[in-house]
Amino acid sequence: MQVRGLSVRLGGSYVLEDVSFDIVEGLNLVLGPNGAGKTTLLRTIAGIYKPVKGRVDVRGEVGYMPAEFADAYMPVMDVLLAGGRRSPGRYLAWLKAVGLEGFENRIFSELSTGQKRLVLLAKALAEGELVLLDEPTANLDPAHKALIMGVLQRVKKLKTLVVATHDLDLVNIADNVILLKGGSAIQMRPEELNEKVLSAAYGIPILVVEADGRKLFLPRYDV
Amino acid sequence: MRPGTLILISFLSIPPLTILFLSTGAVFVPPDKFLASGPYSLIVWEIRLPAAIAAALIGSILAVSGAVMQILYRNPLLDPYIAGTASGAAFGALLAYLLATAGRAYFFLYQVPLAFLFAAIASAVTLAVGRGNVYATVIAGVAVSYLFSAATTIGLSYLSSRVPQIPPLAFWLFGYIDYVSYRVDAALAAIAAALAIAAIKEARRMDLIAISDEMAKVRRIRPDGYRLAWISAISLSTALIVSQVGVIGFVGLMVPHVARLALRNGSATAVIPASAALGAPVLLASDAVARGLLGFSAPVTAITSIFSAPVIVLVLHAGKRAER
Numbered sequence: 001m002q003v004r005g006l007s008v009r010l011g012g013s014y015v016l017e018d019v020s021f022d023i024v025e026g027l028n029l030v031l032g033p034n035g036a037g038k039t040t041l042l043r044t045i046a047g048i049y050k051p052v053k054g055r056v057d058v059r060g061e062v063g064y065m066p067a068e069f070a071d072a073y074m075p076v077m078d079v080l081l082a083g084g085r086r087s088p089g090r091y092l093a094w095l096k097a098v099g100l101e102g103f104e105n106r107i108f109s110e111l112s113t114g115q116k117r118l119v120l121l122a123k124a125l126a127e128g129e130l131v132l133l134d135e136p137t138a139n140l141d142p143a144h145k146a147l148i149m150g151v152l153q154r155v156k157k158l159k160t161l162v163v164a165t166h167d168l169d170l171v172n173i174a175d176n177v178i179l180l181k182g183g184s185a186i187q188m189r190p191e192e193l194n195e196k197v198l199s200a201a202y203g204i205p206i207l208v209v210e211a212d213g214r215k216l217f218l219p220r221y222d223v
Numbered sequence: 224m225r226p227g228t229l230i231l232i233s234f235l236s237i238p239p240l241t242i243l244f245l246s247t248g249a250v251f252v253p254p255d256k257f258l259a260s261g262p263y264s265l266i267v268w269e270i271r272l273p274a275a276i277a278a279a280l281i282g283s284i285l286a287v288s289g290a291v292m293q294i295l296y297r298n299p300l301l302d303p304y305i306a307g308t309a310s311g312a313a314f315g316a317l318l319a320y321l322l323a324t325a326g327r328a329y330f331f332l333y334q335v336p337l338a339f340l341f342a343a344i345a346s347a348v349t350l351a352v353g354r355g356n357v358y359a360t361v362i363a364g365v366a367v368s369y370l371f372s373a374a375t376t377i378g379l380s381y382l383s384s385r386v387p388q389i390p391p392l393a394f395w396l397f398g399y400i401d402y403v404s405y406r407v408d409a410a411l412a413a414i415a416a417a418l419a420i421a422a423i424k425e426a427r428r429m430d431l432i433a434i435s436d437e438m439a440k441v442r443r444i445r446p447d448g449y450r451l452a453w454i455s456a457i458s459l460s461t462a463l464i465v466s467q468v469g470v471i472g473f474v475g476l477m478v479p480h481v482a483r484l485a486l487r488n489g490s491a492t493a494v495i496p497a498s499a500a501l502g503a504p505v506l507l508a509s510d511a512v513a514r515g516l517l518g519f520s521a522p523v524t525a526i527t528s529i530f531s532a533p534v535i536v537l538v539l540h541a542g543k544r545a546e547r
């Protein structure tokens with residue numbers, strides 16, 4: 001799957017300009033500072049926005065998890081079945097896969113933020129082969145974040161994931177990185193994401209430290 | 224409570240409420256006289272029964288309309304009354320009398336279309352000014368309602384001397400379910416059935432819009448167009464209701480909340496069928512009170528507002544608690 005020469009215009013100005021990259025099997029990470037166009041890119045891949053130029057070649061159904069959603073007062077099962085796409089059994093299997101077995105009768109609005117995200121993650125995974133996730137680890141405590149990262153690491157063998165995030169820890173489980181800045185994109189392997197590239201992308205020095213067999217990313221705050 | 228239980232309770236309460244309704248009014252008719260010949264049978268079968276049927280059907284239509292508006296706009300305080308839809312319809316319906324005095328014939332051909340036009344304009348203005356904010360929308364709705372009610376009052380002051388058969392102000396502002404024909408019942412039944420069936424069929428898609436516009440768009444639903452289509456359908460239903468019985472408030476606001484509280488579930492899948500069923504006995508009972516259970520007759524919105532005030536307070540209180 002691939003994106004070629006993609007240009008997207010919103011409110012009169014170009015948000016993405018001539019963006020090209022490949023979507024590999026596994027986890028594709030979309031990085032970039034606030035306003036870089038990550039959400040716009042996901043929406044364009046999902047078909048919400050029409051590009052003015054270029055094309056998106058994707059196969060299969062798309063599952064989508066937005067960064068923001070309403071606090072719907074309804075059981076988790078009704079959230080999963082909303083839109084009427086798949087059988088209840090399939091949703092329940094994915095609910096179990098994200099660690100929320102037995103939550104189907106709980107009220108969605110009465111769950112914690114992390115649990116709500118997990119429910120919408122299960123829904124997106126049940127509905128698509130290509131699954132687009134917008135900031136899946138935002139506002140999560142370390143335990144919930146570890147849970148979601150564990151789920152992503154396991155399901156990336158079954159689904160193609162495209163994840164927009166500011167959470168650099170996800171680099172450790174990524175197979176492909178798309179770095180957005182100033183409307184254009186650079187594709188690279190996760191190993192290539194070093195201090196120089198990151199510091200240039202975000203405009204502040206970011207230290208990369210290896211510990212416990214993985215990379216830690218440490219922005220400097222005193223500049 | 225399960226939706227099926229609430230629906231069953233609603234249906235079971237309709238026959239006793241209908242008997243109560245048929246007995247109640249300017250003259251009390253004991254149920255054993257319903258089948259006797261003479262003036263009683265005329266009152267019961269030609270005046271009260273069509274009104275009872277209308278009350279039940281209107282209750283159902285307004286409750287489904289309120290539920291759909293609340294779900295699609297994620298606003299617990301919306302219904303065709305709060306949004307100004309009904310006041311707009313009343314003004315449009317009154318305007319038809321004005322055209323009639325100007326000598327244009329076929330009054331009935333353009334009364335509902337005119338009511339629809341102004342119902343749609345009023346709703347659109349309220350929702351556009353409110354811009355998705357719960358309280359801004361309610362305030363806009365109050366302003367729009369007042370504007371159209373004032374225009375209706377002024378129009379009626381002008382018209383009542385020229386058109387003696389025009390219904391009084393209380394009818395236009397607060398509703399009277401009287402003098403309804405079986406023909407009108409048939410039209411209301413068609414609307415009630417069409418609205419309930421369409422809303423139940425669409426419930427899963429409405430739930431998706433209630434969760435996220437973005438997720439809906441991925442499923443090729445255009446949320447704004449979808450909302451507009453429903454507001455048009457609701458404006459049309461409200462136009463027909465208001466041109467026949469005047470403005471009936473609060474049923475559409477209160478019934479979905481009662482359903483939500485009883486079912487502990489706010490999904491369209493649960494609330495819409497329950498509201499369709501529960502709206503009927505609620506307005507039937509309200510109108511039985513309005514038409515004489517108190518010993519005199521009062522407009523029906525006066526009664527529904529008394530029932531609804533506690534529900535609104537409860538909703539606002541629950542909302543405040545959720546924000547903390």
Ligand SMILES: Nc1ncnc2c1ncn2[C@@H]1O[C@H](COP(=O)(O)OP(=O)(O)OP(=O)(O)O)[C@@H](O)[C@H]1O
Nearest residue numbers: 010011012015032033034035036037038039040041
């Ligand atoms: N509907 C819109 N109309 C006009 N401009 C828009 C619209 N949506 C987004 N933009 C602009 O496009 C740019 C990219 O927005 P986008 O939401 O894609 O960024 P992002 O990378 O997801 O940012 P964040 O990290 O803050 O979520 C921003 O400058 C934003 O102001």
Ligand SMILES: [Mg+2]
Nearest residue numbers: 038039040067
């Ligand atoms: Mg974003």
